[in-house]
Amino acid sequence: MKIFKGRIFSFLRKPADINDTGSYTYLEKGGVAFDDKGIIIEVDDYYKLSKKYENTETIDFGSKIIFPGFIDLHNHFPQTQVIASYGTKLLEWLNKYTFPNESLFVDDEHCDRESKIFLDLLNHNGITTSVSFGSVHPNSVEYLFQEALRRNMCIIAGNVLMDRNAPDTVLKRADKSYLSSKKIIGKWHNVSRCKYAITPRFAITSTPELMEVSQTLCAENKSCYVQTHLSENIDEIETTLELFPDQKDYLSIYDKYKLLSNKTLLAH
């Protein structure tokens, strides 16, 4: 057992406004008591804890603030190695850096190694819950879930669904994507803290057939999440509307295929 000592800040509920001081707890000299497995057993004033758990080792973080784990609502697991690549516009950046790098995830060893590096990076930055895109390869998400399970992390993830407007190495036919997604949902959704998100990458890389597959997967797996991208930049929005000329705006494309609900995350 151990006690972490420091300033503790934690939200109890969503604040109503900036003056809602009852929405959080703050302890100037706080303590977090852990059992030997690293599970938090109590959070309170440090001196109360140190009396209650006498002869327990204290790790003193001084005036540093101790927060609960952060939640990262959007990231791309297979893009770890292209972080900070030169900032060209979205569609050029995808073709130049992202798609070539994502194509490497066809290899199991690569998926295994990268999932560990990715989750190490999240953990080192205080992130304990993440909503993540995989590559088009189902194994990218399988390895990510395996590693998350080992760490008891909460991960919502899905392999991206893409069947046009990208190199062949990162495309998959809609019917094949349906079958592989169904298999992973059956194997991983709600296993420990792993949850599946149906993940059409964005409208540009989705044919109407693929959007229909996403719709079917949602209808058949109502407890799964949905994640995709919306309106990242002007060129992307223009291209999207050219591909779906019958739709009045970008969001209405996702609405048409019934992908919008309170379990949908629209990134960027």
Ligand SMILES: [Zn+2]
């Ligand atoms: Zn994104």
